[in-house]
Amino acid sequence: MTSTETAYDESCLFCRIVAGQIPATVVRDNADFLAFRDINPQAPTHVLVIPKAHGYRDVGELAAKNPELAGRLLAEGAEVARQEGLPDFADIPGYRLVFNTDDAAGQTVYHVHLHVLGGDALGHFGSAPH
Numbered sequence: 001m002t003s004t005e006t007a008y009d010e011s012c013l014f015c016r017i018v019a020g021q022i023p024a025t026v027v028r029d030n031a032d033f034l035a036f037r038d039i040n041p042q043a044p045t046h047v048l049v050i051p052k053a054h055g056y057r058d059v060g061e062l063a064a065k066n067p068e069l070a071g072r073l074l075a076e077g078a079e080v081a082r083q084e085g086l087p088d089f090a091d092i093p094g095y096r097l098v099f100n101t102d103d104a105a106g107q108t109v110y111h112v113h114l115h116v117l118g119g120d121a122l123g124h125f126g127s128a129p130h
């Protein structure tokens, strides 16, 4: 990894969560990834999975700069879903993995993160009504 990819950015909310400076409900923690509950859940289960390293603003940049880490982030998302019981959830099994990318998708934190959503039937996605 380069120094850019490992840099801690003190102005970045998710770097501050990784550093323990902002509290979060952590559901999974290992060398390269942290998973924690979204503070404003959009489904009964809503977990964010991030690479601990700063340096990738969105999924496109992550895939271009570090495809191996991108692949492992997807596996980590699937593992979080499994840990949360979503693939076998009795009422309605399954889940959704989402990367919001830039303004059109409403990205607010530019430290790449994977949303893991489930625990209920999920609405369709696409354009907001307008």
Ligand code: AMP
Pocket (backbone or CB within 6 Å): 013, 022, 024, 036, 037, 038, 039, 040, 041, 048, 099, 100, 106, 107, 108, 109, 110
């Ligand atoms: P995005 O809109 O894709 O950039 O997602 C950013 C997500 O971070 C949103 O779903 C927020 O609800 C969530 N979020 C913001 N602050 C916190 C926090 N302190 N702890 C957990 N999740 C947060």
Ligand code: ZN
Pocket (backbone or CB within 6 Å): 009, 012, 013, 014, 015, 016, 053, 054, 055, 110, 111
């Ligand atoms: Zn960061």
